[in-house]
Amino acid sequence: MPLSHMDNTPPKFKPEKSPYNHNRFKWHIAKLTFWSFMFLGLILVFFIQSPSATSSSSSTSSDLTRRSLKTSSWGGPVWEKRVKSSARIRSRNGFSVLVTGAAGFVGTHVSVALKRRGDGVLGLDNFNDYYDPSLKRSRQALLERSGIFIVEGDINDDALLKKLFELIPFTHVMHLAAQAGVRYAMENPSSYVHSNIAGFVNLLEICKTANPQPAIVWASSSSVYGLNTKSPFSEKDRTDQPASLYAATKKAGEEIAHTYNHIYGLSLTGLRFFTVYGPWGRPDMAYFFFTRDILKGKAIPIFEAANHGTVARDFTYIDDIVKGCLGALDTAEKSTGSGGKKRGPAQLRVFNLGNTSPVPVSDLVGILERLLKVKARRMVTKLPRNGDVPFTHANISLARREFGYRPTTDLQTGLKKFVRWYVSYYGTGKKSDQ
Numbered sequence: 001m002p003l004s005h006m007d008n009t010p011p012k013f014k015p016e017k018s019p020y021n022h023n024r025f026k027w028h029i030a031k032l033t034f035w036s037f038m039f040l041g042l043i044l045v046f047f048i049q050s051p052s053a054t055s056s057s058s059s060t061s062s063d064l065t066r067r068s069l070k071t072s073s074w075g076g077p078v079w080e081k082r083v084k085s086s087a088r089i090r091s092r093n094g095f096s097v098l099v100t101g102a103a104g105f106v107g108t109h110v111s112v113a114l115k116r117r118g119d120g121v122l123g124l125d126n127f128n129d130y131y132d133p134s135l136k137r138s139r140q141a142l143l144e145r146s147g148i149f150i151v152e153g154d155i156n157d158d159a160l161l162k163k164l165f166e167l168i169p170f171t172h173v174m175h176l177a178a179q180a181g182v183r184y185a186m187e188n189p190s191s192y193v194h195s196n197i198a199g200f201v202n203l204l205e206i207c208k209t210a211n212p213q214p215a216i217v218w219a220s221s222s223s224v225y226g227l228n229t230k231s232p233f234s235e236k237d238r239t240d241q242p243a244s245l246y247a248a249t250k251k252a253g254e255e256i257a258h259t260y261n262h263i264y265g266l267s268l269t270g271l272r273f274f275t276v277y278g279p280w281g282r283p284d285m286a287y288f289f290f291t292r293d294i295l296k297g298k299a300i301p302i303f304e305a306a307n308h309g310t311v312a313r314d315f316t317y318i319d320d321i322v323k324g325c326l327g328a329l330d331t332a333e334k335s336t337g338s339g340g341k342k343r344g345p346a347q348l349r350v351f352n353l354g355n356t357s358p359v360p361v362s363d364l365v366g367i368l369e370r371l372l373k374v375k376a377r378r379m380v381t382k383l384p385r386n387g388d389v390p391f392t393h394a395n396i397s398l399a400r401r402e403f404g405y406r407p408t409t410d411l412q413t414g415l416k417k418f419v420r421w422y423v424s425y426y427g428t429g430k431k432s433d434q
């Protein structure tokens with residue numbers, strides 16, 4: 001019909017009354033009702049079968065701004081098969097170890113080392129976005145190549161933890177999942193309570209009722225020495241003046257460990273790590289982002305203490321830390337409880353794992369400049385009051401005596417390995433790399 005012949009007056013409506021049309025109308029209604037029910041039914045079935053609905057695996061309530069803790073999905077025969085295969089022990093007298101925080105820096109290295117010697121290793125990680133999750137995914141891919149499966153979930157998810165302990169009688173838990181970083185605690189305090197306190201308690205609750213109860217080795221921190229001035233730091237020193245909420249939650253963890261050891265007979269070993277660095281490290285740590293920013297030609301803030309005092313750290317190379325972790329696992333005695341009840345006294349330990357030679361942060365920058373062959377744009381700044389302490393220095397005689405812990409990597413050697421990894425992973429950012 002040509003456009004000019006169309007008029008805009010509404011057509012006169014004439015109701016159709018034939019029996020045929022009436023039946024057709026009823027038929028349409030019935031069809032509509034049928035499909036509506038089908039649709040609702042499908043939604044219901046999907047909801048009931050979804051693991052997040054059945055397993056209460058949502059990531060809890062606390063304020064986890066910036067952290068996309070996505071709801072984990074777990075369960076089902078394929079998933080269970082992967083869990084069992086990853087945790088299978090492949091050497092005589094080997095352990096079966098649950099490694100929490102397996103996609104983290106220390107977690108990845110420890111998992112590989114355990115697997116390499118024939119232990120069964122199952123990882124657990126929530127892949128939060130405290131720092132670039134793609135780095136965690138790359139570490140996950142690395143672990144997968146070694147036959148290690150990382151279950152995606154949070155240590156606060158008790159249904160998930162129960163399921164894992166139902167499937168695997170873990171002999172040990174290497175608990176490395178935590179909210180790390182001393183300065184970020186002022187930005188997001190609840191994330192520290194969520195992971196380092198609530199998560200730790202949840203894990204211990206599950207461990208206490210597991211049969212057999214596993215022995216637990218977990219990551220405390222050098223930061224528990226807080227504002228102490230006596231050096232080097234010894235396990236016998238006071239730890240009641242933390243300078244950051246991070247340190248306070250790690251100290252709380254040590255007290256919580258005491259309680260679970262005392263009431264339930266859990267064997268617990270806390271490891272006070274001293275500023276761990278190395279390949280596959282954490283991008284929020286100074287040595288890591290200094291490297292990135294030096295390469296970019298960006299200024300780096302170097303903290304100095306009061307009266308132009310030096311700020312120094314007992315930087316400890318990852319391979320030395322891994323040896324310490326394995327030493328602690330190998331000397332951990334069995335937990336003594338069963339059925340949630342203590343049956344006798346159990347082991348409770350805490351060790352410093354440091355390098356024993358503090359290095360000023362400005363020297364760290366000097367080493368990086370030489371390795372990267374780029375001059376840093378140094379911006380010396382007063383140590384902010386944000387949780388940092390002026391220095392750390394470990395006395396490691398206890399770990400040496402108990403399991404022969406002997407760090408062998410100096411900062412120059414360790415940073416060389418880190419820079420080699422960094423450049424192979426990210427490139428130098430120079431034009432020739434792109």
Ligand SMILES: O=C(O)[C@H]1O[C@H](OP(=O)(O)OP(=O)(O)OC[C@H]2O[C@@H](n3ccc(=O)[nH]c3=O)[C@H](O)[C@@H]2O)[C@H](O)[C@@H](O)[C@H]1O
Pocket residue numbers: 180181182220221222223273274275276284285286287301302303311312313361388389390
């Ligand atoms: O041993 C631990 O238990 C902790 O070690 C690590 O904390 P730290 O020793 O503070 O490491 P890191 O931030 O790399 O700062 C290194 C140095 O650079 C200085 N620093 C830092 C930032 C900056 O912009 N400028 C600067 O000079 C800064 O003053 C410091 O002297 C872990 O992050 C923490 O999770 C925990 O495991």
